[in-house]
Amino acid sequence: MGHPVRIQIRHRLSGFELDVRLEAGREMLALVGPSGAGKSSLLRVVAGLLRPDAGMVEVNGRVLLDTAKGIDVPANERRVGLVFQEGALFPHLSVLDNVAFGLRARGASRADAEATARDALERLDAGALAAARPPKLSGGERRRVALARAVVTDPEILLLDEPLTSLDAVTKGQVAADLVRRVGELGIPSLLVSHDFEDVLGLASRVAVMERGRIVQHGAMDDLVRSPASPFVAAFAGVNFFQGTAHHRDGITEILGREPATFVSTDVAEGPVGVVIHPWDVVLTTSRPSGSAQNLLEGPIERVVPVGNRARVVVASRPAVVAEVTQESIDRLGLAPGVTVIASWKATGTRLVPVAGS
Numbered sequence: 001m002g003h004p005v006r007i008q009i010r011h012r013l014s015g016f017e018l019d020v021r022l023e024a025g026r027e028m029l030a031l032v033g034p035s036g037a038g039k040s041s042l043l044r045v046v047a048g049l050l051r052p053d054a055g056m057v058e059v060n061g062r063v064l065l066d067t068a069k070g071i072d073v074p075a076n077e078r079r080v081g082l083v084f085q086e087g088a089l090f091p092h093l094s095v096l097d098n099v100a101f102g103l104r105a106r107g108a109s110r111a112d113a114e115a116t117a118r119d120a121l122e123r124l125d126a127g128a129l130a131a132a133r134p135p136k137l138s139g140g141e142r143r144r145v146a147l148a149r150a151v152v153t154d155p156e157i158l159l160l161d162e163p164l165t166s167l168d169a170v171t172k173g174q175v176a177a178d179l180v181r182r183v184g185e186l187g188i189p190s191l192l193v194s195h196d197f198e199d200v201l202g203l204a205s206r207v208a209v210m211e212r213g214r215i216v217q218h219g220a221m222d223d224l225v226r227s228p229a230s231p232f233v234a235a236f237a238g239v240n241f242f243q244g245t246a247h248h249r250d251g252i253t254e255i256l257g258r259e260p261a262t263f264v265s266t267d268v269a270e271g272p273v274g275v276v277i278h279p280w281d282v283v284l285t286t287s288r289p290s291g292s293a294q295n296l297l298e299g300p301i302e303r304v305v306p307v308g309n310r311a312r313v314v315v316a317s318r319p320a321v322v323a324e325v326t327q328e329s330i331d332r333l334g335l336a337p338g339v340t341v342i343a344s345w346k347a348t349g350t351r352l353v354p355v356a357g358s
Contacts, residue, residue, distance in 0.1 A: 033210035048075030081155030
């Protein structure tokens with residue numbers, strides 16, 4: 001089935017209407033946008049925790065909601081796995097009891113529920129946490145336990161609501177790598193909500209940007225950065241994203257990109273990685289720069305997109321790269337479509353993140 005998830009929703013929220021049509025395959029699809037855009041409300045509708053004014057939700061050919069036909073499958077019968085912000089674990093229960101809770105609620109015996117829960121924890125490398133209480137866990141451990149609880153009931157779809165919120169940079173990278181690996185192993189549709197575009201880099205195969213209850217653009221991450229449908233999308237995406245294979249040696253990491261380009265980073269990594277560069281770290285010149293920049297791409301300017309008092313300049317190099325520059329730089333260098341420029345940035349400006357499927 002090409003699109004096992006089909007969603008159509010209209011629902012009045014405070015100040016605007018949630019109006020979404022969405023299809024997803026067996027992939028991780030990220031819903032990103034500012035706080036209050038309606039992302040979490042959309043997940044609540046899919047989970048059966050919010051009945052919309054009108055709409056339809058179908059997963060694997062099973063209609064979970066159809067307001068026109070009076071169908072509204074109860075939340076506990078929907079086979080939906082939920083991972084909330086901060087994990088939302090029961091603080092008074094052990095990790096094992098937290099993971100077994102959903103199974104017990106569905107009628108499983110204590111022995112069977114605990115055995116299945118232990119297996120889920122072991123598969124997520126969290127077996128040693130079984131006797132611990134959530135308040136004693138680190139942020140990364142709580143997210144891992146929350147994921148175990150979400151998948152233990154064999155869901156048909158996984159919903160992740162801000163799973164990386166409030167984590168420090170190191171833990172965020174570890175949890176992101178866990179999600180990439182574990183969700184990939186499940187092979188089920190997954191919807192990931194985040195207010196931070198950077199948090200979903202490398203995690204999702206596609207991104208849908210939401211603004212005031214509507215999806216204003218969706219597609220691959222590099223497509224959104226290269227060809228934003230609006231100044232809002234351009235301002236929100238805010239990053240360049242490439243994929244490649246990293247090799248670390250002599251204190252530096254070299255990344256061979258999928259297109260004929262090589263990048264250099266001070267981050268330590270080996271194997272498949274995502275390469276992240278902020279547009280404001282990219283310098284544009286009309287001749288080869290003489291500074292310390294170790295990453296260079298050359299090509300003609302494809303587009304200049306105003307963003308506030310600055311502008312995003314899309315360079316049609318291979319791969320394409322986006323720089324954010326001031327109006328003074330545009331005037332001084334004569335930056336306009338068709339002008340050939342060199343985009344450069346330092347190794348310290350090249351961040352490396354996990355990628356889906358690695």
